[in-house]
Amino acid sequence: MAKGDPGVTTRGRRAAPRAKRSAAPAGGNPELVQLLTPDGERVESAFGPDGTEYRVDFTDEEYRGLYRDLVLVRRLDAEATALQRQGELGLWASLLGQEAAQVGSGRALRSQDMAFPTYREHGVLYCRGIDPIMPLGLFRGVDQGGWDPNEFRFNMYTIVIGAQTLHATGYAMGVHMDGKTGGDDGEAVIAYFGDGATSQGDVNEAFVWASVFNAPLVFFCQNNQYAISEPLERQTRVPLYQRARGFGFPGVRVDGNDVLASYAVTRHALDNARHGQGPSLIEAYTYRMGAHTTSDDPTRYRIASEVEAWQAKDPITRMKAFLEKQKIADESFFAEVDEQARAESVHLRERVLAMPNPEPVTMFDHVYPHGSPELDEQRAQFSRYLETFEGSAH
Amino acid sequence: MATETLTLGKALNTGLRRALEHDQKVVIMGEDVGKLGGVFRITDGLQKDFGDQRVIDTPLAESGIIGTAVGLAIRGFRPVCEIQFDGFVYPAYDQIVSQVAKMHYRSQGKVRIPMVIRIPYGGGIGAVEHHSESPEAYFAHTAGLKVVTCANPQDAYWMIQQAIASDDPIVFLEPKRRYWEKGLVELDGPLAEAYPLHSARVARAGTDATLLAYGPMVRTCLDAATAAAEDGRELEVVDLRTLSPLDLTAAYESVRRTGRCVVVHEAPGNLGLGAEIAARITEECFYSLESPVLRVTGFDTPYPASRVEEEYLPDLDRVLDAVDRAFRW
Numbered sequence: 001m002a003k004g005d006p007g008v009t010t011r012g013r014r015a016a017p018r019a020k021r022s023a024a025p026a027g028g029n030p031e032l033v034q035l036l037t038p039d040g041e042r043v044e045s046a047f048g049p050d051g052t053e054y055r056v057d058f059t060d061e062e063y064r065g066l067y068r069d070l071v072l073v074r075r076l077d078a079e080a081t082a083l084q085r086q087g088e089l090g091l092w093a094s095l096l097g098q099e100a101a102q103v104g105s106g107r108a109l110r111s112q113d114m115a116f117p118t119y120r121e122h123g124v125l126y127c128r129g130i131d132p133i134m135p136l137g138l139f140r141g142v143d144q145g146g147w148d149p150n151e152f153r154f155n156m157y158t159i160v161i162g163a164q165t166l167h168a169t170g171y172a173m174g175v176h177m178d179g180k181t182g183g184d185d186g187e188a189v190i191a192y193f194g195d196g197a198t199s200q201g202d203v204n205e206a207f208v209w210a211s212v213f214n215a216p217l218v219f220f221c222q223n224n225q226y227a228i229s230e231p232l233e234r235q236t237r238v239p240l241y242q243r244a245r246g247f248g249f250p251g252v253r254v255d256g257n258d259v260l261a262s263y264a265v266t267r268h269a270l271d272n273a274r275h276g277q278g279p280s281l282i283e284a285y286t287y288r289m290g291a292h293t294t295s296d297d298p299t300r301y302r303i304a305s306e307v308e309a310w311q312a313k314d315p316i317t318r319m320k321a322f323l324e325k326q327k328i329a330d331e332s333f334f335a336e337v338d339e340q341a342r343a344e345s346v347h348l349r350e351r352v353l354a355m356p357n358p359e360p361v362t363m364f365d366h367v368y369p370h371g372s373p374e375l376d377e378q379r380a381q382f383s384r385y386l387e388t389f390e391g392s393a394h
Numbered sequence: 395m396a397t398e399t400l401t402l403g404k405a406l407n408t409g410l411r412r413a414l415e416h417d418q419k420v421v422i423m424g425e426d427v428g429k430l431g432g433v434f435r436i437t438d439g440l441q442k443d444f445g446d447q448r449v450i451d452t453p454l455a456e457s458g459i460i461g462t463a464v465g466l467a468i469r470g471f472r473p474v475c476e477i478q479f480d481g482f483v484y485p486a487y488d489q490i491v492s493q494v495a496k497m498h499y500r501s502q503g504k505v506r507i508p509m510v511i512r513i514p515y516g517g518g519i520g521a522v523e524h525h526s527e528s529p530e531a532y533f534a535h536t537a538g539l540k541v542v543t544c545a546n547p548q549d550a551y552w553m554i555q556q557a558i559a560s561d562d563p564i565v566f567l568e569p570k571r572r573y574w575e576k577g578l579v580e581l582d583g584p585l586a587e588a589y590p591l592h593s594a595r596v597a598r599a600g601t602d603a604t605l606l607a608y609g610p611m612v613r614t615c616l617d618a619a620t621a622a623a624e625d626g627r628e629l630e631v632v633d634l635r636t637l638s639p640l641d642l643t644a645a646y647e648s649v650r651r652t653g654r655c656v657v658v659h660e661a662p663g664n665l666g667l668g669a670e671i672a673a674r675i676t677e678e679c680f681y682s683l684e685s686p687v688l689r690v691t692g693f694d695t696p697y698p699a700s701r702v703e704e705e706y707l708p709d710l711d712r713v714l715d716a717v718d719r720a721f722r723w
Contacts, residue, residue: 116465146502149468156501160492166458167493170465170473177421177447178469201485205458212453366503367537369561374639 031239032253032285035260038313040321046261048252049241054264060328066259067323068337069103070316073123075341076132079348080122080139084294088352089139093120097257097289100315101222103127104262105190105284108270111153114175114189116168119157120222121192128154132344133351142355162200165191165219169206172215172279181216186274190218190266196227198243199235207247207281216273218266219244219281222256224288229301244281256284257315287313360386396581403573405547406436408581409554410474414444417472420558423450423459424476424512433478434514434573456486460511464493467507474558480515481524487532494563495538509563510554515543516610516660517707518571520700527697528661533565534638534670541638542591543567545612547577549589549635556591567637569610592636594644600630603654603717606645606671608634611658611708618713629717637667645671646678653684654720658708663691685723688716 033046033054045055058066077095084092095102098120106127109115115124119138126132130152138145138157149155158164168191180187197203198221210217223240225232236243244251254265262284269280287310291298323329364379386392400408413420422437428451431438441449452459456477463473477483483490490511497505517526534541540562544550550568557564589595597612598619605615612633619629630648634640649655655675657668672687690708698706 143502144496144500146500146504148501148504151504155468156497156505158493160488163461163489163493166461166489167465167468169458170462170467171469172465173462174466174469174471177471201455202457202461202489205453205455205461208453208455209458209462366499366501368540369498369503369506372639 032255033261033265034255034258035264036255036258036318036322038257038318040318040325042260042322042326048250048265050250050252052252052268054261054268056260056264058260063323063328064333066103066107066263067316067319067329068340069107069123069127070099070259070319071337072341072344073099073103073126074316075345076126076348077122079345080136081290081294083349083352084139089136089294090141091139091293091295093139093293094290095120095123097287097310097315098222098224098284099123100259100319101256101262101284101286104259105220105266105282108263108266109153109190110188110270110274112185112187113270113274114149114153114155114168114171114187116155116164116171116189116191117157118161118164118192118194118197119159120194121157124192125154128152130154132348136348136352137355140352140355142358162193162197162203162206165193165197165203165206166209169209169213169215169217172210172217172273173213175216176213181274181276183275186216186276188216188218188270188273190220190270192220192222194227195221195223195225195232195235195240196230197221198240207244210279211248214276214278216276217279218269218273219279220266220284221281222284222286224286226288226292226298226302228292228296229298231302239283241281241283249279249281251281251283253283253285256286257313257318259315259319397578398581399576400547400551400579401574401576402544402547402550402569403434403436405551405577405579406554406568407438407440408579409551410437411440411443413474413555413558414440414448416555417558419470420472420474421448421450421466422474422476423452423463425452425454425459425478427451427476432476434570436512436514436568436573437476456482456484457489460486460489460494460509463509464489464497464507467509468505472508472510472558474510474512477511477513479521479525480513480527480529483511483513483529490533490539490565491536495536499538506561507563508558508561510557510566511564512554512566512568514570514573515567516569516571517697517703518610520703522700523697526700526703528659528692530565530567530637530659531661531666534640534667539563539565539638540592540636541565541567542636543569543609544635545569545572545597545607545609545633547575547579549633551579551581552585552588553591553635555585556588559585560591567609571610572613575613592639592641594632594634594636594641596630596644596648597633598629598631600628600652602627602652603629603656603720604645604648604652605629605631605656605658605713605717606634607631607658608637608667609660611660614709615658615713618710618717621710622714622717627717640667640671640674642671642674642678645675649675649679650682653682654717655679655683655687656690656713656716656720657687658690658713660692660707662694663689664694666691685720688720690716
């Protein structure tokens with residue numbers, strides 16, 4: 001990629017009118033692309049380690065839209081955590097703290113792009129325009145998250161760590177084989193995974209495959225510092241983004257708590273991919289503010305001061321400070337967003353509580369595309385068995 | 395109808411060629427499947443004729459082969475993956491069992507993975523370790539997968555095409571020691587009229603005892619039946635062909651007539667296919683049985699060094715010994 005590539009000029013209707021240079025030297029820290037400081041100061045542009053310049057030029061409406069996304073996905077996530085605590089979900093993997101990485105990358109996707117999530121990308125899912133109720137069946141235990149990846153351009157959640165990076169790579173190879181790269185209307189694929197997954201063989205194999213087949217793929221690693229209890233130091237001795245170089249494609253580390261930088265870096269990488277320039281790795285440097293899942297107890301392995309330090313880098317606080325300082329939004333806007341978030345959460349809760357348990361015999365469905373006489377027989381036997389119980393509805 | 399004498403390997407090659415011609419979404423992928431044509435030459439000449447986008451030499455990583463094939467399948471392709479040897483499939487085991495097998499179920503029918511995983515399997519070629527294994531039970535135990543194996547060139551030609559045309563993920567086991575055996579193959583005719591993929595077939599009719607076998611052991615059992623006939627015993631040989639789902643219809647019918655049954659496979663006996671087959675035959679044919687269902691299998695050891703593999707593998711004598719025991723019961 002050329003130095004000075006504008007990155008997101010397609011959305012540039014206004015050239016960062018209120019942007020200020022940060023206190024950092026021109027271009028900032030090449031180890032961390034940042035366009036919005038924790039204090040809510042805009043940085044006009046930032047340079048990646050290969051000299052790529054990143055900038056965003058959003059309208060006020062677009063800035064407000066990103067803020068709205070951040071607040072909504074956090075509120076919906078909190079609702080799901082509460083539902084788990086009340087016994088309505090079996091488990092929940094919270095995205096708390098990672099909203100900017102997910103909203104920034106999710107909004108950077110174009111409609112024709114395809115995403116392969118882990119089990120924590122509720123924010124990306126939301127940005128794809130998908131009803132947030134969709135993954136909750138999986139966590140409630142009434143289904144296994146069965147949606148059509150091609151309908152939503154968003155694959156099913158994948159719980160086996162790193163397995164989906166190979167699926168994304170194969171899918172991206174297919175995009176290439178279908179001749180769907182090379183122009184602005186080309187398709188790009190994004191694979192989400194975490195810092196722990198970078199130790200998996202599948203992820204490293206995906207790196208090799210994507211590289212040698214020049215797949216139109218963005219590897220988006222949310223480094224939230226922990227793989228359940230194990231800190232980053234147990235997974236790597238080098239910054240994760242630097243691993244890309246060894247596989248033969250560019251890597252960049254972005255402030256994953258900065259929605260603007262996350263957007264800019266992802267949009268740039270996706271556009272490179274769709275234009276046939278191959279894969280790249282983004283390390284979104286962030287922090288898992290909550291537990292790994294609702295079954296986890298992070299107080300056993302990390303100290304409060306560390307969490308407090310990251311609290312000061314909160315993605316929503318900095319965006320709100322920016323909107324306030326630049327007078328892009330006022331109190332009535334923030335109140336309206338909060339009310340929307342509350343209403344959507346109430347709506348989500350109502351629908352979760354209304355989710356029916358599946359009929360037991362449905363466990364025999366869909367094992368094979370065209371059915372199975374053997375399973376039909378097992379189902380029939382099981383139904384007859386259920387009917388032997390007094391008062392059985394079956 | 396054009397009929398040719400082909401080796402089992404050439405029949406597979408010809409079947410793959412026909413599948414590539416028939417459906418543009420079929421892609422072959424694996425290690426050394428391109429210029430080399432595979433270490434057993436099963437894909438010989440296919441990359442030359444169909445290009446390197448349809449016959450893909452992959453990096454050397456089995457999980458990568460299967461995992462990327464999942465993505466290609468989601469995209470609408472029909473990947474035909476080659477695992478070079480049976481003993482090298484295990485790095486891909488997670489992708490096969492946790493992803494390939496479950497995708498249709500998890501998606502409530504919205505995602506199909508029409509993938510074929512070809513694996514040369516079994517012993518008898520004097521190979522070093524990891525090149526002679528029979529892993530069929532691992533896959534037959536997994537819901538969502540289907541497992542088939544061919545025993546002769548005619549079946550090899552048609553079954554590989556049927557497997558590729560199927561919407562199920564199919565583990566396609568190829569009896570590598572039989573790759574060079576020749577047989578008549580009917581090359582023409584519609585796939586829909588070929589003998590059904592998930593059906594067993596009587597390979598030799600008989601009246602006195604039933605031999606159940608699949609893959610490389612079908613030839614062994616046919617040889618045993620020929621030898622037994624010289625001693626005045628008529629053995630019926632059933633080629634199972636499909637290991638998941640198991641089709642035991644022909645086996646039940648046969649055992650009800652003969653009253654005696656011996657199951658033969660190379661894989662270790664403990665929790666092998668023979669155990670499941672014996673249980674089902676006992677349930678279905680209990681009052682017809684003159685003796686318990688007996689098994690002739692590999693031993694419950696790792697596959698041994700090749701200089702002793704002939705002792706490990708079931709052969710004509712061990713099969714006939716089991717038949718004798720069934721008659722002595």
